Amino acid sequence: MIRESEAHRTMRAIARFISGRGTAWVVLGLSVVAIGLLFALLPKGSSDSYPESGLPDSSEAAQVSALLEQFPSADSTAAILVYDRGGDALTDADKAAVTASAEALASDSIAPQAVVPQFSDDGTAALVAVPLDAAEVDDDVQAAAERIRTTAADGLPDGLTALLTGPLGFQADIGNAFAGADFRLLLVTVIVVAVLLIITYRSPVLWIVPLAVVGTADGLARIVVTSLAEPLGITVDASIAGILSVLVFGAGTNYALLLVARYREELTRVDDRHRAMLTAVTSAGPAIAASGGTVALSLLTLLFAQLAGNRALGVACAIGVAIAVLFALIVLPAALVVCGRGLFWPFIPRVQKDAGVGTEHKGVWMRLGRGVQRRPAVVAVVATLGIAALALGLNGGRVGLSQTDQLIGDPDSVVAQRIVDEAFGAGLTGQTVVLTPDAAVADATALADGVDGVVSVRAGESHDGLTRLDLTLDAEPQSDEAFTLIQTLRTDYASSPAPLDQTLVGGNDATALDENTAAAADQALIIPLILAIVFLILALLLRSLVAPVLLIASVLATFFASLGASNLIFQNLMGFPAFDANVVLFAFLFLVALGVDYNIFLTTRAREETVAHGTREGMVRALSSTGGVITSAGILLAAVFAVLGVLPVVALTQIGVIVCIGVLLDTLVVRTVLVPSLVFLTGDAFWWPSHPARRGSQARGNKLEA
Structure with missing residues (x-):
């Protein structure tokens, strides 16, 4: 208790300085100066537009x-041009034009003699x-991609197109997806x-x-993240920068909404x-700090991840x-x-004579709380069944996207790869490399x-x-069939006698397989760590062991329900065949x-009200007080994450949709009716082993005796 009172006094002293009549100007002025210096002095790094695999060194593909x-060819890459006429057979003029195009492309190649056209057996490509x-x-x-495209398209007959794919094509299209992101x-x-x-x-000024x-x-x-990227040994690509921006805007605005709502109430x-403002900061500050601490510590668990991209995301966010x-x-x-108060114009909060006697607890949220209080068991069962029904949407869900499924729309590299798969064979551009x-x-x-599915070995x-x-494999690049072939090759080589057992299998498909394996291992490790951190923070904040559970x-x-609902949307409306390998972990995080966060905002206020009014009445009053602001915060956060869908990258769109649905479910169902119903059902046991209601009644009894 002594430590708690000292911490409370310290927080109150800091809050008094921040909100003081003269010191608020000092704090604001010093903040502006400090922020300006950081903007001016920190080195301006840049985010890499092309995400790297970041595989651990133990990976066979790595x-x-x-x-x-x-190897001597380490400094080479490849551009693959695919020519077709919309599925129709190529004419003699087309074939002559392709041959001439290959001769022109050879002048840009480091191996001109290798630049020769291959025509499909069906004559269509x-x-x-x-x-x-x-x-x-x-x-x-x-620039390299544009130069190759221009050279390949020059002089082609009408109706004949040249599309760029392969390593350069996919790299260029991914870069375009993030261009201007x-x-x-x-x-x-x-x-x-x-x-x-x-x-x-409802103000033209306050926002x-x-x-x-x-x-x-x-x-x-x-700026801070990009300047620290090199010293910390992380790579901040455009996808991480996008998630960082959305998270800061979403979480920061949520905290602002909570603080402004409490400030308006106190006014x-x-x-x-x-x-x-002193009361607002000392009351809402611990909830904001605990919420932010929960998010930050959960993100830092990604430091234990195998994939470098996951570690970078954790540190940055x-x-x-x-x-x-x-x-x-x-x-x-x-x-x-x-x-000043004028910031709230035209609805400027004024002191109400009856403020503090419960008038702020009237309205729709009070009525909702009373309704849940009357039938908590029915509400809990109905809400749980509804959430479970949404979770059933996970049936048939898959994890892992092929290379052609990772970008939204039809960029050249994806269209060309589909043509190659149909006309030449699915694995022609797969690039499986064996070192023996x-x-x-x-x-x-x-x-x-001798492995069924291997077309050729060179x-x-x-x-x-x-x-x-x-x-060359007879399977679509980065498909389940390709992964099965990679695993078969690795198993067969590893079980062979020396020195054949030292053979390693790598390449694009092997890299994607190892990324999926590492992502699954990260998920198995990180999810329990996040749950442990969240439990510990909730237990310390609420001084309860029942409430955190x-x-x-x-x-x-909510997480499983949002995954299920999203899976139905992805497969039936958006045409995504599976979840990206990292999406499940990021969505969970x-x-x-x-x-x-929203449960912290609600339950910390409920504990505060419980001391004065008891557990059940305290929850009704807490729901009434926080209902509007938390609902607004949830809708805003959901909308902000949905913004990730503006980028034509399936993984980011999936994260945005899942988090959007999950936050709305959490805000409108779980925090609104399910959690209150659980509190009404458990009563004072919700706070066990602490007893805020009993302590409050004892304090009131002591006042009456005095």
Whole structure:
């Protein structure tokens, strides 16, 4: 109790300085100066537009990639041009034009003699592979792709098209998908947040301050993260930058809504706005800090992930959330106090004579709370059955997208790959690479030839005792069939006698397989860690062991329901055949961490009300007090995550849709009716082993005796 009172006094002293009559100006001024210096002095990094695999060194595909970097051809990549006439047979003029196009492309290749056209057996398509200098391509992927496309299309007959695919084609199209992503995401996010804030506050002025504060926090978070990327050894690609921006805007605006709502409530009780903000910060501050801490610590569990991309996302977003919390608890209170009551115009809160006797607890949320209180068991059963019904949508769900399913729409690389699959064979461009000891080349070739599904094996260059074999598989790249073939090859080689057992299988399909395996391992490790952190924070904050179990169970139910509902939408409306490998983990992380936020906002207020009114009445009053602001915050957060759908990348769209549905379920069903019904059913046991209601009644009894 002594430590608690000391912590409370320290927090109150800090809050008093932030909201003080003169010190608020000091805090705001110092904040502006500090933020300006950080913007000016921190190095301006840039996000890599092309996400890297980030496989651990123990991965067989990663070992193959590392060894191939020592081979003479390590500095080469390939552009693959596919020519077709919409499925019709190529004419003689078409074939002559393709041959001429190959000769023109050869002038840009590092191996001109290898640039020869291949015509499909059915005569409907032609393929030209163009070896290129990898370093030159990496310097400017888009320029290299545009140059190849222009050369290939020059002089083609009407109706004959040349489409770029292969490593260069997919890399260029992914880069195009993220081109301008930062600006597009920021613009749409700002518009969404501004509109929802105007609707929430019903003021043409008030929304400007929270949006300016959160927008500045987002800008600073981007600079801090990119400047720390190199020292921390992480790569911040465009997808991470997009998720970071959405998370900072979503979480930061949520914290702002909670603080402003409590500040407005206190302005109806006291004349002094500085005193009102002091109460708002000391009351809402612990909930905001706990919510932000839950999200940040949950994100930091990704440091234990195998995939480097997951670790980078965890570090970047944890930094962003920490900055959002600091802005919400320091910059925003000072800015609101400095601006005064007029900021709420035209609905300026005035002191009400009957404030504090329960008038603020009237309205739709009070009626809803009373309704749930009358029949908590029925409400709990109906809500649980509804959530379970949505979770059934997971039946038939799959994890793992093929290469052609990872981008929305029909970019050239995807269309060309489909043509190759139909006209030449699904695995022609799959790039499966086997590295085998020189002494085992004949045996390695024979073994691969004997595997059903391997179309061809070509021996290539040798280096440092290893020979490269290029395999063509009869399976669509990065499909389940391709993964099965990769696993079969690895198993057969590993079970062979020495030195054949030292053979390694890598390439594009093997890399995708190892990424999926690592993603599954990350999921199995990170999810329990997140649950443990959330439980610990809730237990410390609520001083209860029962409440965290019930709250976490409700959030888990929301997670599975949102996955089920999303799976139905993806398969039946959006045409996504499966979840991306990392989507399940990211969705769990954001839904659990952010979903617990609303439960924290509700239950901390319920505990505060329980001391004065008892557990059940305290929950009704807490729901009445927080219902409007939490619902607004949930709708806003859902809308902000839905903004990820503006990017033509399936993984980001899936994250946005899942989190959007999950947050709406959590806000409108779980926090509104399910959690209150559980509290009404358990009563004082909800707070066990602490007894806030008993302590409150004892305090009231002592006052009466006095």
